[in-house]
Amino acid sequence: MINFSINKTAFLNNLRITKQAISSKVAIPTLSKIKIDVSNEGITLTGSNGQISIENFLSKNDENAGMLITESGSILLEASFFESIVTNLPEVSFDFKEIEQNQVVLTSGQSEITLKGLDVEMYPRLQEMPTENPLKIKAGVLKDIFSETAFAVSTQESRPILTGLHLTLTDNKILKSVATDSHRMSQRVMTLDKLSEDFDLVLPNKSVSSFKSVFTDDDNELDIFFSSNQILFRNETISFYTRLVEGNYPDTNRLIPSEADYTLNLTFDVSNLRHTMDRAKLLSNATTNGTVKLTVTADKVIATVNSPEVGSVHEEITPLAQNGEDLMISFNPQYLIDALKVIKEPEVRIRFISSVRPFTLVPTSDTLDFVQLITPVRTN
Amino acid sequence: MINFSINKTAFLNNLRITKQAISSKVAIPTLSKIKIDVSNEGITLTGSNGQISIENFLSKNDENAGMLITESGSILLEASFFESIVTNLPEVSFDFKEIEQNQVVLTSGQSEITLKGLDVEMYPRLQEMPTENPLKIKAGVLKDIFSETAFAVSTQESRPILTGLHLTLTDNKILKSVATDSHRMSQRVMTLDKLSEDFDLVLPNKSVSSFKSVFTDDDNELDIFFSSNQILFRNETISFYTRLVEGNYPDTNRLIPSEADYTLNLTFDVSNLRHTMDRAKLLSNATTNGTVKLTVTADKVIATVNSPEVGSVHEEITPLAQNGEDLMISFNPQYLIDALKVIKEPEVRIRFISSVRPFTLVPTSDTLDFVQLITPVRTN
Structure with missing residues (x-):
């Protein structure tokens, strides 16, 4: 018959991490529950949606927890509901006491809330993992x-x-x-x-x-451990x-082109190029193939989108560096936006082969540690 | 053929206010447009969803607008799309130029965006209002x-x-x-x-x-003006x-009870009472009638909710003042939460007649200028 008292905030922190694994939309009803295991060492909260499982341990020695364990035990409680209840308790700490089999009372200030739970035997067992030689x-x-x-x-x-x-x-x-x-x-x-x-x-x-x-x-x-169908990431508590x-x-x-194939090499300011693509996307969303066209000649780079119904974009982009052949290539501007979003460096090098072959992006500070590739769209 | 240049932020501020009246889900397609009227005095943006209409005037004398009007005219443009385009323009200002009938080019930095519009004749006329003796x-x-x-x-x-x-x-x-x-x-x-x-x-x-x-x-x-089926709120620009x-x-x-009918008078701290109701609501949501029960006796006030499946709440609330008869009354805690939310004063006076008659709430600092009433739920 579980009996402990604990700081509300410390408990909620752990509860919320564990709840990340719990979905209310699961086929197995017990998986909407959170498993609470109280031992003499502390409290373990377990949640799972069948794909992801989280075990989270709060030690009785944790200074922020202000934990006092009188009796140990285990219970399953409806996770979302339990979290709402704890969140709304009036005082900084609360008592958690099992008053009869699978029924607990939370007491905090003048508030007394009784919750019905389930037997932990109903909870699926987590698959064991070998825990040697971690990465x-x-x-x-x-x-x-x-x-x-x-x-x-x-x-x-x-x-x-x-x-x-x-x-x-x-x-x-x-x-x-x-x-x-x-x-x-x-x-x-x-x-x-x-x-x-x-x-x-x-x-x-x-x-x-x-x-x-x-x-x-x-x-x-x-520490990271592997089995044939599962991976485990672990720190001291989670x-x-x-x-x-x-x-x-x-x-x-094999998708990454070899250096010799490239015929055009452009360097852009990441932020400028991204804003041009943001504008192009607004118009390209209104076109049938959803593409922006890049026209590269010796003296300029032009981005265009033309929607017969809505209008058109015509924009000159000034590359920071350019060498290679002329090119006309069409692609989905969203892909370039997504690619530019994850480049932390201020400049990006984009290299092209032809209008029908994928082009690659690398941060200019980089060699080939981080490479992205976008496939063009054939337009007529 | 409209032709003006303007500060982007100032224009967007006006555009966004006007857009509040524009819904993309209207039966009349022209109402998804924004109407732009350019005169020698400034720019008027009009939006309407048939129920609400907003006219917003930006004067050429507005210092923040940096407006230069070369030619006046009117056009309808797709409101959401136009807003996205303007938001994404690269520079702090832009040019807006009608290049042929109902077709405009926005130019900002190296970006040139052409938009197709509609003739303003297609836009419904706003109903005229008498504008004398405003409230x-x-x-x-x-x-x-x-x-x-x-x-x-x-x-x-x-x-x-x-x-x-x-x-x-x-x-x-x-x-x-x-x-x-x-x-x-x-x-x-x-x-x-x-x-x-x-x-x-x-x-x-x-x-x-x-x-x-x-x-x-x-x-x-x-200034507020009225007609039989419409009201107009107006300031200098909107x-x-x-x-x-x-x-x-x-x-x-006739719903407000007369003073003589009240049999019980309780004063609560607004914040404490609200938190108690927040907790009660979590459990009451799981009950069939969705109510919390308040039991008032000479020495205490108890809030209880009992859900056979989920659990129960039992909470003592200490009133700041109490006089009158004992009472047991059930009601939807959400109504009390909503009522307490709009009371800015720290204390609320709640007065009851009986378990089947509505009860009233007034801020303690108030007389009868602000009164709320909640109907109880009969439970057996």
Whole structure:
């Protein structure tokens, strides 16, 4: 029969992290619950939507928690409802007491709230993971490479493998993140300081989003463990499990053109180019093929969109550097906007082969660690 | 053939105010347009959704506008699209030039955007209003009385008259605003400094919301004009027209109990009572009748909710003052929350007659200028 008292804010912080894994729209009703395990060492909150699971431990030694555990035990409570109730409690701390089997009373000031729960035996068991030889990496580093690539993940369920982020470690130290929806691709490569075992996996895009909101401290070093169908990111208090996308990711290396193929090389100010594309997009949305046309001649670069019904855009863009042949190429301006959004450097180098071949973007400060690719649209 | 140049921010400010009247979901396609009239004195932007119309004048003498008018004229442009385009222009100012009939070019920096428009003859004419002997009142005063009452307006179309705010002037100076959805009522009365002609009208709730976002300066004195089916609020630059709800508003004065009927008188801290109701609501949402029960005895006031499935709330509330008989009464806690939200004073006086008669709320600092009424729910 659980009995503890705790600081409301500290408890809510943990509850809200765990709730990231809980969806009210799940087929299995018990997954809308949060599992509360109280031991002599502290409180573990567990949430899961079947794809992502989060275990979050709050130690009784945590100074902010002001935790006093009188009796241990476990219970399942409706997660959203429980969170609303705790959020609205009047005082800075509250008592949590199981008064009969699977029924608890929360007391805070003059407020007394009784909640009916379920037996923890009804909760699915989390799949065990081997926890040896972790890959160690800072949360902020992973978040950066996720941001630089995950936007290009496909939203089409017709090829499920492309709805995930392809993450690999090769030569025990080359970490690579790739995403493509077959219209554009983004690839980020980095060399890790420490050697680890190679891996090759596809992370669902939803897990990537959850990861970012669960691990908020960028300096926090995570231990990462793998099994055939699951990955576990863990720090001192949080275990974040996610299932992987099954299947083999297509070979994306072959999509990147070789240096010799490029016929035109342009350098732009990222912010200027992005604003031009923002304006082009407004008009291109009103056209049938939704494209902007770039016309490159020796003395200028012109972006145009022409919608017979709505109007047209005609805009000269001044490149910071230019060398190569003339070109006329059409593409979806949204893809270029998305690509420019994730470039932190002020300048971008864009290289073209022809009007029908994909073009590539790299930050000018970079070599080939971060390369993006956009496929043009054929227009007549 | 219109031709002017203008500061982008100043133009956008006016455009956004006018756009409040424009809805993309209107049956008449021309109403998704904005009407631009350029005269030698300045630019008038007009928008309308058939119910609300806004005319907004930007004078060429406005210092912030940096306006230079070369040629006058009129055109209709697609409002949302035009706003997006102007928002995304690169420089602080832009040129607006009609190049052929109903076709304009916006030029800003190296960006040149051509837009197709329509002839202003296609735009519906705004109904003329008599503009003599205005009622004069500050925008902030109207916004206050609207906020204190409009939340109680009915959202049910079954009695259209109750979907509006009843606004009257009697004795040439007593301004009254009333709303009721037949479960609760809010009534605000104030005495104006200047005498005006009496009126009795019902303002649609949507117009009340738009009013608040159009007239942002609370100190701005407005001129108000009436016709049988329309009201016009006007300052130096903005004319805000709205159609009225047709029909006779029910007599709400008879709903307010007479002093002699009250049997119980309680004074509460507004914030404490509201938080108790917030918690009660979480549980009451899970019950069939959605109510909280207040049990008042000589020595305490208890709020309880009991949901057989989910749990229960039991909370003692300490009144600041209490006199009268014991009582047990049930009601929808949301109505009490809404009522407390609009009380700016720290304390509220609630007076009861019996468990089946409406109870009233007044701020303790007030007499009867601001009274709210909530109908209880009979439970067995």
